[in-house]
Amino acid sequence: MGAAHTDYDHIVVGAGSAGCAIARRLVDAGRSVLLIETGGRDDNPAIHDPGRLWELWNSPQDHAYTTEPQRHADGTQVFWPRGKVLGGSSALNGMIYVRGHRSDYDDWAARYGATGWSYDEVLPYFKRSEDFEDGPSAYHGAGGPLPVTRNHAPNPVTSAFMAACEQYGIPNNDDCNAEEILGVNLIHRTIRDGRRVSSWTAFVQPVLDNPLLTVRTGALVTRVLVEGGRAVGVELLHQGRTDTVRCSGDVVLSAGTIGSAQLLLLSGIGPADELRALGIGVTTDLPGVGGNLHDHTLTPVVWESARAVPEGTANKLEAHYFAKTDPSLPAPDLQPLMSHVPVPVAGQTVPEEGHGYSVLAGTIRPLSRGRLWLRSADPTQAPALDPNHFAEPSDLAAMVEAVKQVREIGAQQALGDWRSKEIAPGPGIHTDTEIAAYIKRNLLSYHHQVGTCRMGTGPEAVVDPRLAVHGLTGLRIADASVMPAVTSGNTHAPAVMIGERCADFVLDASGFDAQ
Numbered sequence: 001m002g003a004a005h006t007d008y009d010h011i012v013v014g015a016g017s018a019g020c021a022i023a024r025r026l027v028d029a030g031r032s033v034l035l036i037e038t039g040g041r042d043d044n045p046a047i048h049d050p051g052r053l054w055e056l057w058n059s060p061q062d063h064a065y066t067t068e069p070q071r072h073a074d075g076t077q078v079f080w081p082r083g084k085v086l087g088g089s090s091a092l093n094g095m096i097y098v099r100g101h102r103s104d105y106d107d108w109a110a111r112y113g114a115t116g117w118s119y120d121e122v123l124p125y126f127k128r129s130e131d132f133e134d135g136p137s138a139y140h141g142a143g144g145p146l147p148v149t150r151n152h153a154p155n156p157v158t159s160a161f162m163a164a165c166e167q168y169g170i171p172n173n174d175d176c177n178a179e180e181i182l183g184v185n186l187i188h189r190t191i192r193d194g195r196r197v198s199s200w201t202a203f204v205q206p207v208l209d210n211p212l213l214t215v216r217t218g219a220l221v222t223r224v225l226v227e228g229g230r231a232v233g234v235e236l237l238h239q240g241r242t243d244t245v246r247c248s249g250d251v252v253l254s255a256g257t258i259g260s261a262q263l264l265l266l267s268g269i270g271p272a273d274e275l276r277a278l279g280i281g282v283t284t285d286l287p288g289v290g291g292n293l294h295d296h297t298l299t300p301v302v303w304e305s306a307r308a309v310p311e312g313t314a315n316k317l318e319a320h321y322f323a324k325t326d327p328s329l330p331a332p333d334l335q336p337l338m339s340h341v342p343v344p345v346a347g348q349t350v351p352e353e354g355h356g357y358s359v360l361a362g363t364i365r366p367l368s369r370g371r372l373w374l375r376s377a378d379p380t381q382a383p384a385l386d387p388n389h390f391a392e393p394s395d396l397a398a399m400v401e402a403v404k405q406v407r408e409i410g411a412q413q414a415l416g417d418w419r420s421k422e423i424a425p426g427p428g429i430h431t432d433t434e435i436a437a438y439i440k441r442n443l444l445s446y447h448h449q450v451g452t453c454r455m456g457t458g459p460e461a462v463v464d465p466r467l468a469v470h471g472l473t474g475l476r477i478a479d480a481s482v483m484p485a486v487t488s489g490n491t492h493a494p495a496v497m498i499g500e501r502c503a504d505f506v507l508d509a510s511g512f513d514a515q
Helices: 017-028 050-056 102-112 119-129 156-168 199-207 256-266 272-277 393-410 432-441 492-510
Strands: 005-008 010-013 033-036 130-132 146-148 183-186 213-216 219-227 230-238 241-247 251-253 297-305 319-322 337-339 356-363 371-373 384-386 419-424 475-477
Touching (some): 010 241, 010 256, 017 199, 146 199, 156 319, 156 356, 156 393, 219 241, 256 371, 297 393, 356 393, 393 432, 475 492
Parallel strands (some): 010 033, 033 213, 251 475
Antiparallel strands (some): 183 319, 230 241, 297 356, 337 356, 371 384
């Protein structure tokens, strides 16, 4: 056992979307921070080249999780890439910047007891982190660490897709992060000068020479140290050696929806009976830890092109649209995503890149909820992951509608010069039942897992509205795991916002001024 250290004001576990924002703000405020990352340096060139993002799946920088067989999707197992590198999943994601709908945050506050998290209250934190290409406005910030840029050279088939959306009846919307989210638009991107900007490169890399910051890579945190009801540090495994590290202020877990919940359970914080069954001593009985797991889903619709599709200039995901299957919904439940490359389909041959294109039919308001649980007390073993997709029949019904809508858009005149034929689902699939079976075979993740350390009040809540773990002091969680319900869109921007807010909570509790 290594010697204990008390050299830090704060420990942040996980150098991903939220963790990097927290570390930066605490250091800027004069606090000493240890930032711990399980993965290594972001030295894989594919991380920085937006066009190579899919090369990162199953790479050394990917945890490469797989779900349990989905019993409501014919046993399909869904691949969940998650970042294992400085930058976390922001080093592997599609570089899409979406905040979500106003009602997402208003519902957190009104329905789940997440007081202080309404849209009007979180908007300043989105703006604080942002350096928007168009400059500051009522909805956007400028001068923050995270660049948000537009695509000025879209692929011509992407432009045709957007025109097809308008022919179908979906309006063009120049900015889904402003007043109105509905409509089709070229995505806002976390790309600058042709290079990905992860949370690590945006927030932490510029302050690496600050003596208040210490970064440890390749270190697996195995347990939170709790003494007298207070978190005082962490135990970690590094190069085969166990070490303990202590801090005088808060420990913050930003290890992600999977990692943060897993670490709580390994620390004896979770459903008491399940922990005892694994031989883990119970620190705090919190039944909600690992519950409420849910995710956005996708399934591909693929066409063969009538002519060559040129190579893209940046990421391979250039446009998306937000729409409602039911006009009475408070927010969109669909977010299909356009790619100018053919996406692989189970059991079918798709064209090579340059000879086809895809639209990933996507739903973003799932009602189904699943859970995460430990397989053993071994911290190196991945937990079991069951989002329980389509347990609520309405989720599958929404996916069927998304596929039908995407196929109709793909048949519009604007894509006539590009469209040769639909490859998948293909001409043999017509009825809702046939489409549903295709979806189950080709169920994909949008990589927006959330919820396993739900924020709010009530017996299933894990953290309070200031992100402090119920029943303990000195321990906070800040990442997508605290979302009571997933936002209407991609989750990187909301995770950064959560990190920004957490930093203020930590500083306020420490008697320091927030930056």
